C-alpha cells in the first residue's frame with residue numbers, strides 16, 4: 001500500500017481484535033466477546049472493585065493466565081517487522097503484552113496492563129503476582145494480595161470505566177498521532193473514549209487513516225480506506 005510505503009512515521013492504534021487470532025477474547029464480538037459472558041459494570045469499574053474485590057481480582061488473574069499462555073500472531077509480528085523500515089509507535093488499548101513479545105519496541109498502553117498490578121491505596125507497583133498458567137480456569141473469587149508497605153489490597157493495573165488514562169501513555173500517544181504520516185487502526189470497535197478520539201483527531205487534521213477490521217466500526221466513517229480481513233492476514237500482506 002503506497003501511503004504506508006511512503007510514510008516515515010507510522011502510528012498504530014490497536015484494540016482487542018489485534019489479539020483475537022492469538023486466542024485472546026475481544027470484548028464486544030457477538031458470541032465470543034467477554035461482555036457476552038460477563039457484565040462490565042460488575043467487573044470493570046471502580047464500583048465493582050469496591051464491592052467485590054475477590055471477584056474482580058480472580059477475573060483479571062484468569063485473563064492474565066490466558067494471555068500468558070497465548071503467543072503473538074502474524075499481525076503482531078508484521079507490526080514489529082514494520083520497524084525495520086519505518087518509525088513506528090503503537091498506541092494500544094489492549095492490556096496484554098503481545099506487541100512487546102512480538103518485538104515492537106515502542107508501545108503505549110492506554111488502558112494499562114494485566115501485568116502491572118499496584119496498591120489500591122499507595123499506588124506502589126506490586127511484583128509478587130505469580131502469572132504462571134498452570135490452570136487457565138476462572139476461579140470465582142481470589143482474595144487480592146496485600147501491599148507489603150501499607151497492607152491495602154493490590155488491584156489490577158488496568159483502566160476501568162470512569163478512570164483516567166495513564167498520563168505518560170496518553171501524552172506519548174497524543175504526540176504520535178500528531179506527528180504521524182499515516183495512522184493504522186487495527187481491531188477496535190472504536191467506541192471507547194478518550195482513546196478513540198486519537199484517530200478521529202488525526203483524520204480531522206488530514207492524516208490518512210487505514211482501518212484493518214473484518215467488520216465496520218465506529219471509526220470506519222473517518223477512515224480513508226478499510227481492509228475487511230482479519231489482522232493476521234492483512235498486516236503481513238502490508239509488510240511483504
Ligand code: BJW
Pocket residue numbers: 014015016017018020021026027028029033044093094095111158159160161162163164165186187188189190191192193194212213214215216217229230231232
Ligand atoms: C478483528 C479481528 C481480527 C475481531 N482482526 N479485527 C465520550 C463519549 C461517550 C462516553 C465517554 C466519553 N468519554 C468518556 C466516556 C466514558 C467511557 C466510554 O468511553 N464509554 C463508552 C463505552 C460509551 N470511558 C471511560 O470511562 C474512560 N475513562 C474516562 O473517560 O475517564 C474520565 C476521567 C478523566 C480524568 C479523571 C477521571 C476520569 C476509561 C475507559 C476504560 C476502558 N476500559 C476497558 C477495560 C480495560 C480493562 C480490561 O481489559 O478489562 O478497555 S473497556 C474495553 O473496551 C477495554 C478495551 O480496551 C476497550 C475498547 O475495546 P476494543 O479494543 O475496541 O474491543 P472490542 O471488543 O470492542 O472490539 C473488537 C474489534 O475487533 C471489533 O471491531 C471486531 O470486529 C474486531 N476484530 N477479530 C481485526 N482477527
